[in-house]
Amino acid sequence: MLATLFYIAALIALTSTMAALTRANAAHALIYLIVSLLAVAVMFFLMGAPFAAALEVVIYAGAIMVLFVFVIMMLNLGDTGEDREREWLAGRNWFVPGAMAALLLIEMLMVLGDSQGVTSGNAVSPKAVGIRLFGPYLLAVEIASMLLLSSLVGAYHLGRRFIVRRGEH
Amino acid sequence: MDGLMVPMEHVLVIAGLLFICGLFGLMLRRNIIFMLMSLEVMLNSAALAFIAAGAHWGQADGQIIFMLILTVAAAEVAVGLGLVLQIQRRFKTLDMDQAHRLRG
Amino acid sequence: MNTIALIPLFPLLSATLLIMSAGRMPRHIAATIGAGSVGLSAICVALLARDFLADGQVLELTLWTWMSVGDFAPRIAFYIDGLTIVMMSVITGVGFLIHLYSIEFMWEDESICRYFTYMNLFVAAMLLLVMADNLLLLYLGWEGVGVCSYLLVGFWYKDPANGAAARKAFIVTRIGDTAMALGLFLLLTELGTLDIQPMMIAANSQWQTGDALPVLATALLLGGAVGKSAQLPLHTWLPDAMAGPTPVSALIHAATMVTAGVYLIARTYGLFLLAPPTMEAVAWIGLATLLIAGFTALAQNDIKRILAYSTISQIGYMFLALGVGAFASGIFHLMTHAFFKALLFLAAGAVIHCLHHEHNIFRMGGLRTRLPIVFLSFFIGSAALAALPFTSGFYSKDAILLSAWALEDIGPWLWAGGLLGALLTSIYSFRLVFIVFFGEAKTEPDRQPGWKMAGPLLLLCLLSLVGGWFALPLAGVFPAAAEHTVNHAVEWISIGTPLLGLLLAYLMFLGGQLSVDKMVASSGARALRDFWFSGWRIDQLYDVLWVTPYKKISYWMRNEPVDAIYNSIVAANQWAHHRLLVLQNGELRWYATTMVVGLILLLAVMLRNAP
Numbered sequence: 001m002l003a004t005l006f007y008i009a010a011l012i013a014l015t016s017t018m019a020a021l022t023r024a025n026a027a028h029a030l031i032y033l034i035v036s037l038l039a040v041a042v043m044f045f046l047m048g049a050p051f052a053a054a055l056e057v058v059i060y061a062g063a064i065m066v067l068f069v070f071v072i073m074m075l076n077l078g079d080t081g082e083d084r085e086r087e088w089l090a091g092r093n094w095f096v097p098g099a100m101a102a103l104l105l106i107e108m109l110m111v112l113g114d115s116q117g118v119t120s121g122n123a124v125s126p127k128a129v130g131i132r133l134f135g136p137y138l139l140a141v142e143i144a145s146m147l148l149l150s151s152l153v154g155a156y157h158l159g160r161r162f163i164v165r166r167g168e169h
Numbered sequence: 170m171d172g173l174m175v176p177m178e179h180v181l182v183i184a185g186l187l188f189i190c191g192l193f194g195l196m197l198r199r200n201i202i203f204m205l206m207s208l209e210v211m212l213n214s215a216a217l218a219f220i221a222a223g224a225h226w227g228q229a230d231g232q233i234i235f236m237l238i239l240t241v242a243a244a245e246v247a248v249g250l251g252l253v254l255q256i257q258r259r260f261k262t263l264d265m266d267q268a269h270r271l272r273g
Numbered sequence: 274m275n276t277i278a279l280i281p282l283f284p285l286l287s288a289t290l291l292i293m294s295a296g297r298m299p300r301h302i303a304a305t306i307g308a309g310s311v312g313l314s315a316i317c318v319a320l321l322a323r324d325f326l327a328d329g330q331v332l333e334l335t336l337w338t339w340m341s342v343g344d345f346a347p348r349i350a351f352y353i354d355g356l357t358i359v360m361m362s363v364i365t366g367v368g369f370l371i372h373l374y375s376i377e378f379m380w381e382d383e384s385i386c387r388y389f390t391y392m393n394l395f396v397a398a399m400l401l402l403v404m405a406d407n408l409l410l411l412y413l414g415w416e417g418v419g420v421c422s423y424l425l426v427g428f429w430y431k432d433p434a435n436g437a438a439a440r441k442a443f444i445v446t447r448i449g450d451t452a453m454a455l456g457l458f459l460l461l462t463e464l465g466t467l468d469i470q471p472m473m474i475a476a477n478s479q480w481q482t483g484d485a486l487p488v489l490a491t492a493l494l495l496g497g498a499v500g501k502s503a504q505l506p507l508h509t510w511l512p513d514a515m516a517g518p519t520p521v522s523a524l525i526h527a528a529t530m531v532t533a534g535v536y537l538i539a540r541t542y543g544l545f546l547l548a549p550p551t552m553e554a555v556a557w558i559g560l561a562t563l564l565i566a567g568f569t570a571l572a573q574n575d576i577k578r579i580l581a582y583s584t585i586s587q588i589g590y591m592f593l594a595l596g597v598g599a600f601a602s603g604i605f606h607l608m609t610h611a612f613f614k615a616l617l618f619l620a621a622g623a624v625i626h627c628l629h630h631e632h633n634i635f636r637m638g639g640l641r642t643r644l645p646i647v648f649l650s651f652f653i654g655s656a657a658l659a660a661l662p663f664t665s666g667f668y669s670k671d672a673i674l675l676s677a678w679a680l681e682d683i684g685p686w687l688w689a690g691g692l693l694g695a696l697l698t699s700i701y702s703f704r705l706v707f708i709v710f711f712g713e714a715k716t717e718p719d720r721q722p723g724w725k726m727a728g729p730l731l732l733l734c735l736l737s738l739v740g741g742w743f744a745l746p747l748a749g750v751f752p753a754a755a756e757h758t759v760n761h762a763v764e765w766i767s768i769g770t771p772l773l774g775l776l777l778a779y780l781m782f783l784g785g786q787l788s789v790d791k792m793v794a795s796s797g798a799r800a801l802r803d804f805w806f807s808g809w810r811i812d813q814l815y816d817v818l819w820v821t822p823y824k825k826i827s828y829w830m831r832n833e834p835v836d837a838i839y840n841s842i843v844a845a846n847q848w849a850h851h852r853l854l855v856l857q858n859g860e861l862r863w864y865a866t867t868m869v870v871g872l873i874l875l876l877a878v879m880l881r882n883a884p
Contacts, residue, residue: 002173003175010183014183014186014190017190017191017210020194020206020210021190021191021197021198021203021206022197029203033206033209033210036210037213040187040217043183044220046175047180047220047224048173048224049223049224049231051232052231052232055236055239056239059243060209060239060242063243064209064242064243064246065209067246067247067250068202068246068250071254072202075253075254075257077263085200088199088200089197094197096196097193097197097866100866100869100873104189104192104873104876107873107876107880108188109182111876112178112182112185113178113182115178116177116178117176117225118174118175118225119173119174119175119180119221119224120224120225120226120227121174124223124227128229131229132228132229132230132233133236140233140237144236144237147241148240151243151247151248154251155247155248155250155251158251158252158255159250192869195865196865196866204862204865265860265861266860266862268859269860271857272857272859273854273857273859
């Protein structure tokens with residue numbers, strides 16, 4: 001039964017991703033993307049990685065996607081924006097990306113199709129993850145924090161003038 | 170709770186399919202917001218592959234890598250959206266085909 | 274510090290000081306430093322000579338090792354023997370008198386500082402040349418005097434003609450310098466050293482007389498000597514080099530630089546004795562040059578050009594002496610020539626200076642009464658030049674003619690040619706004296722020479738008269754010349770010929786008994802005079818042979834055909850660049866698509882090669 005659940009979640013992830021990337025309305029696309037992320041979180045949980053699943057929901061869907069939503073609301077694209085998008089999504093524009101993607105898909109299936117093995121049935125608890133983080137991966141944590149600091153400063157600087165002088169635009 | 174025993178092949182194929190979707194979206198869309206969303210999809214698919222590998226070996230390393238990918242995605246989105254705001258302000262449009270001043 | 278090292282050091286320091294002052298030094302200080310440094314060197318040379326004459330000991334001084342490459346380690350080293358002492362005395366002694374004279378001659382010139390810089394640099398380089406222990410240091414001095422000659426001939430650079438004359442001097446001597454460099458390379462590779470004394474010893478042990486290698490090496494050295502000493506075929510630069518100030522002509526083109534070639538051959542006499550064909554060539558070159566230049570001098574109007582051709586002719590005598598093996602006589606004539614030719618040039622400079630820069634002798638006249646000291650100098654100088662009895666020139670030229678006669682086979686021919694040359698010398702030098710100083714004055718002098726000009730003139734007059742009475746300290750330098758029996762008839766003919774020339778010149782130009790106009794009345798005679806006037810058309814010949822083809826080839830190559838090959842590579846590169854530039858259109862989607870295409874291709878290749 002759990003296996004069925006897994007494949008259903010996979011299906012949902014795939015279809016909602018495709019839907020997300022082919023919408024004209026940005027807000028709709030974002031919602032679809034959130035659904036996809038939640039489906040992937042279910043897959044994580046089923047594979048025995050509860051910590052990762054939690055992170056996916058809380059941070060990825062809960063923070064990053066929300067940031068996207070904020071920006072889209074701020075930009076206020078409106079109906080004109082949606083019409084323009086629909087025009088850009090006309091059929092003839094699908095040809096080259098579609099062909100490239102199809103070719104790449106065939107190659108990837110050829111590469112990945114030979115994979116051996118199964119996932120082990122054991123779950124990896126958050127406690128084990130924590131012990132590894134504070135042990136061998138301590139340096140990686142520090143570096144990640146520095147990365148976040150730099151992106152914080154960068155984002156603050158890049159967005160600053162827009163926010164402060166909104167009247168001037 | 171214990172996990173499932175899923176063939177690696179299946180999981181990796183799913184991750185590959187997600188990646189192809191993201192790539193397709195990147196090549197198709199002209200709006201910068203949608204391009205950033207496609208990038209997120211691609212990052213997510215890579216994360217899925219890592220979790221699958223971690224589950225295969227039964228180690229926590231997969232989840233740790235996932236966390237680092239998450240960190241990178243967060244940082245990238247923060248800065249990227251700041252840039253999007255600047256683009257909107259300067260070019261008055263989000264069409265990436267209009268932003269071709271670096272043409273050679 | 275050792276006296277020897279001080280000698281080239283004084284003028285070198287003075288030149289450096291004057292250069293660094295960038296022309297802002299006050300006139301009298303620059304002149305004092307310029308002339309004083311050479312004077313100090315002259316004093317040092319006198320002290321050195323006194324010591325040398327006392328004990329006859331050869332002095333050597335090594336300053337430092339210049340470079341050390343493999344087995345070759347030339348040093349900055351000086352070698353002082355009798356020959357060097359003679360040369361140094363001439364350079365610093367006559368040089369000091371000329372520097373003193375220059376102070377007055379160049380006093381009104383605005384670039385007097387630059388003048389003394391170049392003159393001192395020249396003296397330093399010339400001293401290095403004659404004091405050098407090895408041929409490489411000699412070559413350094415050689416090149417140095419060439420550069421200074423260029424700088425001084427083109428001193429008044431604002432007139433392009435002077436620049437052209439300076440360039441001509443430099444380029445023509447360069448041809449000789451290149452031959453000399455090749456000769457140095459040959460000597461170094463064959464004998465392993467360029468130190469002169471060891472080299473001559475090694476040559477004598479390694480080579481037989483008449484071998485191909487010494488002949489080739491000495492022929493190349495001869496090429497260098499011919500260029501620097503203005504002998505046939507590289508003599509065309511000297512008459513044009515009269516464009517420089519007259520003291521420059523006196524120092525460089527009469528007393529010192531043009532004698533560098535003679536010095537070179539005398540210094541390396543050991544090599545030349547191993548190559549009889551080259552010695553014969555030296556003698557014939559000397560003879561041909563002295564005759565051609567003698568005829569040319571007969572037809573000139575410019576006072577300095579007459580003296581220039583006279584210099585070429587007299588150096589021909591020195592070459593003749595070296596060619597027949599009379600090295601000591603050649604050096605003796607070098608010294609006496611330095612005295613009377615410097616005297617003549619300085620006197621000519623006084624004439625030019627006092628006649629507000631008139632050069633044409635047919636516009637002068639009657640200066641005997643108006644410039645008496647100058648007349649005396651000119652008369653004594655011309656007498657010495659013509660080798661009238663008991664002047665210094667008489668002793669040296671007679672020695673050369675007697676040595677020429679004594680050689681077997683070609684000796685008498687050389688003697689006869691030298692005799693004809695002596696006749697011509699006498700005729701043209703007294704022609705000059707009679708036309709400029711006698712007759713009616715066509716231009717009046719506007720001033721008299723001061724003590725700084727008159728003093729050197731009088732001193733050189735004295736030297737021209739008594740200079741022949743000294744025996745030069747050359748005993749230990751050259752191999753002893755064979756004692757030849759004196760043929761009295763030959764001697765009397767040699768003594769009498771210059772007097773005959775004086776008589777002919779008197780009849781033609783002063784007394785009027787022989788009319789020159791009647792002689793050049795016929796068109797054939799006129800053509801002959803024009804031929805002689807143009808220097809036997811050698812300049813025109815060179816123009817047709819070398820200059821015009823060179824200019825034509827340069828003109829054809831003006832679009833840089835060799836560069837076109839490299840430019841075509843660049844052009845092809847740029848063409849490809851512009852074709853590929855289409856791919857860089859600045860669109861993000863396009864870049865993503867091309868990345869995916871690359872990825873597809875890469876994976877395809879990997880999958881093909883996968884096991």
